[in-house]
Amino acid sequence: MSIDEGLQAYIQETTELLDQAEDTLLSLEENPTDEALINELFRAVHTIKGASGLFGYDDVVAFTHEAESVMGQVREGKLAICSDLLSLFLKCRDHIGTLVQHALSGEAELDADTQATGKVLMDELCVYLGREASPTPASSDAAATASEEAAAPESDQVESDTWHISLRFGPDVLRNGMDPLSFFRYLETVGDIVNLTTLDDAMPVAEDMDAESCYLGFEIDLRSDTDKETIEGVFEFVQDDCEIHILSPNTSVAQYARLIEELPEENLRIGEILTLSGALTARELKEALDVQTAIEHQEGEGDEAQAVPPLGEVVVAQQVVAPKVVEAALEKQQNVKQAKSLDSQAVRVNAGKLEDLINLVGELVIASAHSQVMALQTTSSGMLESVENMSRLVEEIRDNALGLRMVQIGETFNRYRRVVRELSKEVGKDIELSISGGDTELDKTVVERITDPLMHLVRNSIDHGIESPEVRAANGKPAKSTISLNAFHESGSIIIEVIDDGGGLPRDVILAKAIERGLASADQTLTDQEVFHLIFEPGFSTAEKVTNISGRGVGMDVVRKNIDALRGLIEVTSTPGVETKFSIRLPLTLAIIDGFQVRVGDSTYIIPLAMVEECTELEAASSRETDGSNYINLRGELLPFVKLGEMFSLGQSSTQNTTHATHRDNIVVVQFGSQRAGLVVDELLGEYQTVIKPLGDVFQHLKGFSGATILGSGEVAMIVDVPGLIEQVAHFSSVNPGNDKHKERSASLH
Amino acid sequence: MPIKRRDKGGKKSKTCRLAIEGDMTIYTAQELKDELVQYLGKPWNLHIDLTDVTELDTSGAQLLLLARHETDHMEKELEVTQPGGAAAEALATLNIADRLNLQAPAA
Numbered sequence: 001m002s003i004d005e006g007l008q009a010y011i012q013e014t015t016e017l018l019d020q021a022e023d024t025l026l027s028l029e030e031n032p033t034d035e036a037l038i039n040e041l042f043r044a045v046h047t048i049k050g051a052s053g054l055f056g057y058d059d060v061v062a063f064t065h066e067a068e069s070v071m072g073q074v075r076e077g078k079l080a081i082c083s084d085l086l087s088l089f090l091k092c093r094d095h096i097g098t099l100v101q102h103a104l105s106g107e108a109e110l111d112a113d114t115q116a117t118g119k120v121l122m123d124e125l126c127v128y129l130g131r132e133a134s135p136t137p138a139s140s141d142a143a144a145t146a147s148e149e150a151a152a153p154e155s156d157q158v159e160s161d162t163w164h165i166s167l168r169f170g171p172d173v174l175r176n177g178m179d180p181l182s183f184f185r186y187l188e189t190v191g192d193i194v195n196l197t198t199l200d201d202a203m204p205v206a207e208d209m210d211a212e213s214c215y216l217g218f219e220i221d222l223r224s225d226t227d228k229e230t231i232e233g234v235f236e237f238v239q240d241d242c243e244i245h246i247l248s249p250n251t252s253v254a255q256y257a258r259l260i261e262e263l264p265e266e267n268l269r270i271g272e273i274l275t276l277s278g279a280l281t282a283r284e285l286k287e288a289l290d291v292q293t294a295i296e297h298q299e300g301e302g303d304e305a306q307a308v309p310p311l312g313e314v315v316v317a318q319q320v321v322a323p324k325v326v327e328a329a330l331e332k333q334q335n336v337k338q339a340k341s342l343d344s345q346a347v348r349v350n351a352g353k354l355e356d357l358i359n360l361v362g363e364l365v366i367a368s369a370h371s372q373v374m375a376l377q378t379t380s381s382g383m384l385e386s387v388e389n390m391s392r393l394v395e396e397i398r399d400n401a402l403g404l405r406m407v408q409i410g411e412t413f414n415r416y417r418r419v420v421r422e423l424s425k426e427v428g429k430d431i432e433l434s435i436s437g438g439d440t441e442l443d444k445t446v447v448e449r450i451t452d453p454l455m456h457l458v459r460n461s462i463d464h465g466i467e468s469p470e471v472r473a474a475n476g477k478p479a480k481s482t483i484s485l486n487a488f489h490e491s492g493s494i495i496i497e498v499i500d501d502g503g504g505l506p507r508d509v510i511l512a513k514a515i516e517r518g519l520a521s522a523d524q525t526l527t528d529q530e531v532f533h534l535i536f537e538p539g540f541s542t543a544e545k546v547t548n549i550s551g552r553g554v555g556m557d558v559v560r561k562n563i564d565a566l567r568g569l570i571e572v573t574s575t576p577g578v579e580t581k582f583s584i585r586l587p588l589t590l591a592i593i594d595g596f597q598v599r600v601g602d603s604t605y606i607i608p609l610a611m612v613e614e615c616t617e618l619e620a621a622s623s624r625e626t627d628g629s630n631y632i633n634l635r636g637e638l639l640p641f642v643k644l645g646e647m648f649s650l651g652q653s654s655t656q657n658t659t660h661a662t663h664r665d666n667i668v669v670v671q672f673g674s675q676r677a678g679l680v681v682d683e684l685l686g687e688y689q690t691v692i693k694p695l696g697d698v699f700q701h702l703k704g705f706s707g708a709t710i711l712g713s714g715e716v717a718m719i720v721d722v723p724g725l726i727e728q729v730a731h732f733s734s735v736n737p738g739n740d741k742h743k744e745r746s747a748s749l750h
Numbered sequence: 751m752p753i754k755r756r757d758k759g760g761k762k763s764k765t766c767r768l769a770i771e772g773d774m775t776i777y778t779a780q781e782l783k784d785e786l787v788q789y790l791g792k793p794w795n796l797h798i799d800l801t802d803v804t805e806l807d808t809s810g811a812q813l814l815l816l817a818r819h820e821t822d823h824m825e826k827e828l829e830v831t832q833p834g835g836a837a838a839e840a841l842a843t844l845n846i847a848d849r850l851n852l853q854a855p856a857a
Contacts, residue, residue, distance in 0.1 A: 054776070054807075174776050180808045184843050196845045200815040205823075206790045209816055211783035212776060216812060415758035 007104075010051050014100050017044045021093050025086055032081035041089070042071045048096060050177030053237065057103035058186045059110060060096065063118055065237055066125045067092040079128060088124055095121055162194050163231060163248055165220040166259060168202075170241040171213040178238050180218065187234050191224020354404060361394075361401040362691035368394040369689065369712030395689065405445070409496070410438025412451055413485045416458050420483060423462045430480045431466055437487035442494045446566055446586055450496065453559040457498040457582050458483065460556070465500035465580050475577060477501070490585075493568075493610070498582040505574040507531050532572040536560040567706055569672065569723050585672075595690030595709070595719065598668060599683040600644045604717040606690050606709055607679065611670045611722045618665035618680055632667070632678060640729045641667055641678030644720070647704065670722050677729040679720070692719060703728075752778060753785040756799065765827075766792065769799040774810025774837070783813055790820040795827040801855050806837035811844050818849060831855050 021044045028037050045068045052060035067089070073079040098114055110118070169180055187193060199217035203209065222231065228248055235244050245259050368391045375387040413435045424431035466481045473479065486497040507528060514520040514534045538557040563570050568586040587593075587608075595606035618632065618641075630641045643665075667678040692707040699705070706721040756767040766789050774782060789796065796817060800806075814830060821828040830850040832838055841847060 174779075174807075174809045177776075179776070181811075181840050181843060193843075196843065198811070198815070198844045198846050198849070200812070200819065200849075203812075203816055203819050206787050206816060206820050209783065211779035211809060211813060214808065214812065216808065216815075411758040413758070417758075 007055070010055055011100075011104065013051055014048055017048050018093060018097050018100075020044050022090070025090050025093065028081055029083070029086055032086075035075075038071070038075050038081070042068065042075050045071060045096075047177075048100075049237065052100070052103070053182050054177045054179055055103070056179070056182040056185055057100070058182070058189070059118075060099045060103055061182075061186075061237065063092075063099055063122065064096055066122055066129075067096070070125050070128045073128065085128070088121070088128075091117075092121055092125070163191070163220075163222040163224060163228075163246060164259075165222060165231065165247075166217070166243075166245040167220070167235070168217040168243040169214040169238070170243075171210075171215070173214045173238055173241045175212050176241065178241070180214070180216065183234060183238070184218075184220075187220070187222065187231075190226055190230055190234060191222045193220060194223050195219075195221040349404075358401050358405065361398050364394055365398055365689050365691050366710050366712070370714070371712075373712035398689065402443075405443050406441040407444045407447055408439050408441055409447055409487050409494075410435070410440075412447055412454070413438050413487070415451070416455065416485065419455065419458060420462065423459065427463060429462070429466050429469060431462060432480055432482050434482055434484045435486075436484070440487040440489060440494060442586065446494075449562060449566055450568075450584070450586065453562045453584070454485075454496065454498065456556070456559045458485075461498060461500035461502065461580070465502035467503045471503070475503075493585045493587060496584045496586065498584075499579055501579050504576040504578060504580050505532055505535070505572065507574075507576070510534055528574070529572070532574060535572070536570070567721075567723070593690050593692060595688045596668070597685035597688040597711075597717070598644075598666075598679075598681040599685055600648070600681050604685065604711060604715065605644065605681070606688060606717050606719045607668060607670060608690075608719070608722060609687060611672055613669045613671045613676065615666055615668050615684055618667040618678075630678075630680075634669070634678075639669065639676060639678050641680055642725060642729050643680040645680070645682070647725070670726065672723045672726045675726050677726045679725065690719065752782060753789075755789075765795040765797055767797040767799065769802065771802040773805040774800075774803055774813065775805055775807045776809045779809040779813065782810075783816070786813060786817065790817060791824065793824055793826065795829070796821050797829045797831070799831040799855075800833035800837065801831055803833040803837045804835075806833060806840045808840075808844075810837075811841060811846060814850050815846065827851070829853055 021041055024037050024041045024044065028034065028041070031037060045064055049061055049064040049068060052064065070079070070085075071089070074081060074085070079085065095114075095117055099110075099118075102110060102114065167180070173180065184193065184196065197219040199219065200215065202215045202217065204215065209215070224231070228246060231246055232239075232244070235242060247259060368387075372387050372391055375383045378384075417433055420431055420433040461483050466483070467475070467477075469479055472481065482501050484497065484499040486495075486499070488495055511520065511526070511531050511534075514531070514537070515522050517537075519534055519537050520526060520531075536556045536559065560570055563584055563586070566586055568584055571583045571585070572580070573583070574580040594609040596609045596612045598605050598607060616634070630643070631638050632641060633639075665680050665682070666684050667680050668684070669676060669678050688711075690709045693709055695702065695705065695707055703724060704721055705718045706724070707719045709717050709719060711717050752770055752772050754769045754771065756769050757765065768786075768789060770782070772778065798814065798817065803810075818828050828851055830852050832852050832854055833841070834855075841850070841852065846852075
């Protein structure tokens with residue numbers, strides 16, 4: 001229910017009740033002694049008061065309360081209905097209507113006319129109330145308290161200039177439409193609330209708690225020049241539903257002692273609150289408790305049974321022995337609690353600040369590399385050692401800084417539980433989501449950007465991957481199907497798998513569709529993997545019917561695009577009738593990597609170290625050249641390789657020509673996913689911490705590079721895009737080995 | 751569903767992040783409590799975002815205190831993101847900001 005709805009209900013209800021009150025009053029004119037009618041009138045006015053109280057319309061509440069009090073007198077038979085009274089009630093009813101209208105208009109001040117009418121009516125009502133010989137129970141209490149206060153010796157007075165109000169609301173307060181908050185707001189018009197403590201000690205455990213019952217108590221310190229009756233008046237509407245204690249300023253210590261004893265909470269707790277709120281000083285609290293003990297002792301003497309000292313006495317005993325100690329202990333307890341909460345609290349850091357830090361660490365790494373180069377030139381061993389030390393520390397800082405961005409992927413995985421549960425119901429399949437490796441960590445940015453692609457894959461699995469229950473039953477598979485999400489680390493990458501135990505990918509259907517769409521030609525021989533990869537082509541969908549989950553042919557190409565953007569790779573494997581597996585391979589981080597520095601011609605290149613498997617010499621004898629496409633026999637295995645120099649059209653550099661006699665080519669064997677390839681370079685320069693600088697928009701379509709970095713010498717080195725190169729190399733070797741013309745075409749395409 | 755779960759949930763999650771929308775008044779108290787109870791008494795830290803709470807009365811505040819009780823019982827943390835306007839005033843009046851570990855909304 002929104003505010004507007006609530007307000008609508010209020011307006012409707014009050015209008016009805018006011019009409020009802022009018023009808024009742026008119027009927028009363030004829031049957032002045034009809035109790036049912038009087039009760040009806042009382043109820044109507046009472047409900048208006050309650051509802052207005054809920055919305056904080058204090059003017060309405062205050063006036064309605066007076067009217068209600070007089071009606072209460074009538075109901076109790078203390079007042080007889082006469083035509084004067086009825087006309088007063090009718091005027092009151094009209095005035096309540098005016099006040100409600102005013103309250104709804106949202107204006108703060110009543111206009112003078114309304115105020116005057118209200119005043120006149122109030123006075124008349126008071127006459128009826130004042131006629132009663134016996135004062136109300138509340139005021140007799142007040143009188144008693146006042147006399148006691150007066151009788152109390154001056155020295156025992158608590159030095160306080162505030163009223164102390166203790167409230168313990170009954171369970172039905174909220175249900176009856178009263179909101180303690182609106183009383184506090186009203187109280188603020190009477191005086192300044194210096195302190196308000198909400199006590200929730202009476203709160204039961206969650207199961208037993210009734211949201212519509214009130215379990216709260218309040219200790220309020222009010223600075224006000226007003227008298228006790230005014231303050232009591234604030235709470236008069238709830239006095240039946242609420243335990244109220246009001247202590248005036250400069251109340252005797254004994255009064256506080258009684259208050260402490262009367263309140264349901266533990267004595268020490270109340271004492272603590274009173275001290276904290278400033279109502280009592282520690283000394284006064286001790287005195288209060290002392291007085292209490294004295295009283296108890298007096299009572300105890302007649303009793304003879306002294307074996308079990310009452311709780312209050314125990315507390316006092318502690319207080320008397322060492323009030324400071326108790327206080328200090330309480331303070332300590334609180335400090336410990338605070339420290340504990342600080343310990344386990346994570347520090348929230350602005351993402352921007354973290355970004356700045358990582359950028360700075362990146363610069364630091366570059367600067368450290370530069371100083372290393374400079375140090376090497378000095379040949380001073382002390383200098384070299386210190387630089388070596390520093391670069392080790394920088395490396396640690398780099399790892400730590402990057403670690404800050406690492407988050408576990410488990411949270412992302414768990415997000416799909418609900419998706420699986422809801423979608424599986426929607427499509428009528430019984431699917432279980434099994435998750436493993438949720439604690440695998442990877443860069444936050446990567447996690448954020450992988451969420452949507454993963455969602456696509458999961459939805460696809462639910463919709464297409466898993467067969468309908470009938471098909472599963474026919475194939476003798478268990479009715480309950482499983483989708484697994486796995487994450488694990490492998491050679492500097494993280495691998496995320498989405499596996500379903502469904503029917504597998506229909507190779508023939510995909511191929512037929514691809515041929516129909518012109519994505520493949522009928523005479524091509526394609527491996528399973530290549531066929532499956534066709535599903536990532538834009539606009540490709542084999543689903544016969546489009547459902548609202550998937551099948552519109554958008555999605556898989558977006559999945560691949562997203563993963564490409566993360567420098568990742570997606571692979572599909574499928575066993576017909578058993579399972580389909582999507583493996584996504586992602587780099588751990590996007591910012592800094594360990595690189596392997598190589599020289600080709602006159603330029604330096606960086607190969608991500610995590611992808612380097614081994615380095616070996618390229619022997620002319622072991623290589624078989626087929627017009628630019630190269631293979632070597634590496635321990636009995638055929639390894640395709642590319643010459644980076646040719647690849648990047650560096651031509652024969654000056655160094656290579658002049659040093660040809662002594663020159664030997666090195667081959668760096670790189671692995672990405674399940675594929676390997678060799679990169680032929682001129683020289684191996686060793687490990688290098690590489691801060692990846694993204695290529696600008698101009699170079700975005702440049703194939704073969706994934707970024708650039710700045711070397712210690714200040715030169716720029718390109719970072720080799722190993723996945724891209726492998727794809728190219730593998731393409732030559734597997735799709736059209738020996739088909740030179742075709743190969744050249746595809747090479748130019750790439 | 752006036753209570754939305756913002757984190758991804760699951761056994762491994764250490765903090766349960768909830769967001770409450772709309773009113774926290776006597777009209778919605780029972781419904782909110784029934785939803786809230788599902789997240790209470792669990793061994794996780796609780797974060798309740800009240801940014802989208804428009805109205806809050808004593809019964810609403812009482813539910814937050816209930817959450818505090820339950821998290822205390824499990825020896826877990828509770829954090830509440832401050833609502834705006836009238837609801838914030840209500841919490842201020844009741845002086846329970848510290849008790850609820852009230853946080854200013856993130857900029």
